[in-house]
Amino acid sequence: MLTKVNEPMERKLEGIRIADADFPAPFVSGLEYAAPARGTWNIVHTGMLIPEAHEIFVCAASCLRGVVLTAAEMHAEDRFSTVAVREHNLLDGDMEDLVIEGVSDIIEKLPKRPPAVLVYTSCVHHFAGCDLDMIYGELRSRFPDIDFTDCYMNPIMRKSGLTPDQLMRSRLYTLLKERERRADAVAIIGNDLPTRNESELMEILRFNGLTVHEITSCRTYEEYQKMAESSYYISYHAAAVAGGEILSERLGGTHIYVPFSFDYEEIEQGFQQLGTFMNIKIPNFSEKKRACEQELKETFELIGKTPIAIDYTYCPRPFGLAKMLLDAGFAVEKVYVDSISGEDKKAFDYLKEYFPKLMIYPTVHAGMRFMARKEPGSVLAVGQKAAYFENTNHFVNVVEGGGMLGYDAVCNTLKLMREAYLKEKDMRNLIQIKGMGCEGCV
Numbered sequence: 001m002l003t004k005v006n007e008p009m010e011r012k013l014e015g016i017r018i019a020d021a022d023f024p025a026p027f028v029s030g031l032e033y034a035a036p037a038r039g040t041w042n043i044v045h046t047g048m049l050i051p052e053a054h055e056i057f058v059c060a061a062s063c064l065r066g067v068v069l070t071a072a073e074m075h076a077e078d079r080f081s082t083v084a085v086r087e088h089n090l091l092d093g094d095m096e097d098l099v100i101e102g103v104s105d106i107i108e109k110l111p112k113r114p115p116a117v118l119v120y121t122s123c124v125h126h127f128a129g130c131d132l133d134m135i136y137g138e139l140r141s142r143f144p145d146i147d148f149t150d151c152y153m154n155p156i157m158r159k160s161g162l163t164p165d166q167l168m169r170s171r172l173y174t175l176l177k178e179r180e181r182r183a184d185a186v187a188i189i190g191n192d193l194p195t196r197n198e199s200e201l202m203e204i205l206r207f208n209g210l211t212v213h214e215i216t217s218c219r220t221y222e223e224y225q226k227m228a229e230s231s232y233y234i235s236y237h238a239a240a241v242a243g244g245e246i247l248s249e250r251l252g253g254t255h256i257y258v259p260f261s262f263d264y265e266e267i268e269q270g271f272q273q274l275g276t277f278m279n280i281k282i283p284n285f286s287e288k289k290r291a292c293e294q295e296l297k298e299t300f301e302l303i304g305k306t307p308i309a310i311d312y313t314y315c316p317r318p319f320g321l322a323k324m325l326l327d328a329g330f331a332v333e334k335v336y337v338d339s340i341s342g343e344d345k346k347a348f349d350y351l352k353e354y355f356p357k358l359m360i361y362p363t364v365h366a367g368m369r370f371m372a373r374k375e376p377g378s379v380l381a382v383g384q385k386a387a388y389f390e391n392t393n394h395f396v397n398v399v400e401g402g403g404m405l406g407y408d409a410v411c412n413t414l415k416l417m418r419e420a421y422l423k424e425k426d427m428r429n430l431i432q433i434k435g436m437g438c439e440g441c442v
Contacts, residue, residue, distance in 0.1 A: 166241075178252075230253055307333045308325065316344075394425075
């Protein structure tokens with residue numbers, strides 16, 4: 001039986017109070033809407049972080065349109081190719097041959113042989129039961145001078161197992177080849193954006209005289225391979241944890257997770273745990289904590305009870321940010337999320353009890369296509385999607401945490417909020433730029 005999915009034009013999706021929201025999925029999954037806020041990275045952007053690597057997408061033509069446009073917008077057409085899957089490939093049962101011969105033909109025609117190739121297969125290969133192991137075995141046999149890794153453009157992976165985001169972040173390090181590890185070398189892994197030098201993590205590593213590798217700073221394939229000399233792999237985004245564990249198991253180094261947080265106690269615990277695992281000294285950050293309190297005071301004196309909306313694209317823990325601000329007296333009214341991560345549950349439960357009127361809105365629910373304000377809003381938005389739905393030019397334009405961590409994330413977030421309050425941005429144009437900051441990949 002067919003069900004009507006379009007809503008009457010006058011219908012709008014009503015948000016729900018956090019008191020009535022269920023963990024981890026406060027909204028029913030179904031037909032989805034994509035708001036025109038495109039600053040977060042996708043699998044094309046992330047794969048380009050491997051310097052000198054070439055990406056080859058093997059997908060149906062309709063699926064290729066978006067990734068082709070992403071590569072073009074990055075001015076990375078010379079590092080990107082496609083193989084189109086057509087109906088007859090399914091009917092003829094030659095999917096393996098299509099991948100092998102298509103990828104081989106592209107490699108032979110490239111003006112320069114790349115050191116690495118990322119092959120992206122799609123859901124159709126899984127539906128057809130393709131022998132991917134055989135495909136990669138043959139490609140490695142034909143091109144022994146090239147490192148191949150398997151990547152995926154597969155929407156059927158979104159609801160089970162590793163998410164596409166987790167999987168793509170883990171694939172970034174599968175090409176690292178085992179080499180002698182150095183006790184003084186550390187790799188920060190799993191980030192699309194470089195870790196800020198002002199963060200306490202970088203301060204700790206500098207304080208202890210450690211060599212720091214991060215894929216965002218690699219400019220050659222050899223520099224990338226030097227990451228394998230690291231004895232420790234540090235991640236601070238939950239989506240990078242799986243990749244850190246896989247890397248640790250494969251190369252033998254130690255993976256340490258220092259969680260992104262706005263909670264002072266958790267920040268301190270993360271750094272102390274880092275010191276214990278690595279047997280290094282942790283500086284005293286009491287001054288940093290006092291600086292956070294001063295930033296909170298100055299920001300509240302300026303912003304006062306201005307309505308605030310937060311969305312999940314700004315950082316991994318939107319409820320943690322909402323908790324910090326609400327506890328300090330700010331008027332956080334809305335949080336835009338589609339699901340709640342396990343790491344944000346503690347803050348979510350706290351807000352349910354102490355701030356039950358806080359409203360939650362999804363970003364991908366089909367009804368959200370009617371939710372963007374028609375008139376400019378008076379809300380201060382933290383994140384691109386919140387800025388879009390609230391139609392405000394006063395917003396913090398940062399995605400995926402912006403390389404922030406620890407007390408630096410607290411202080412810098414507050415500084416950015418003051419800046420957004422005082423100065424308008426061109427929201428409509430800014431949020432349509434794909435992969436904010438990704439120009440540095442190319």
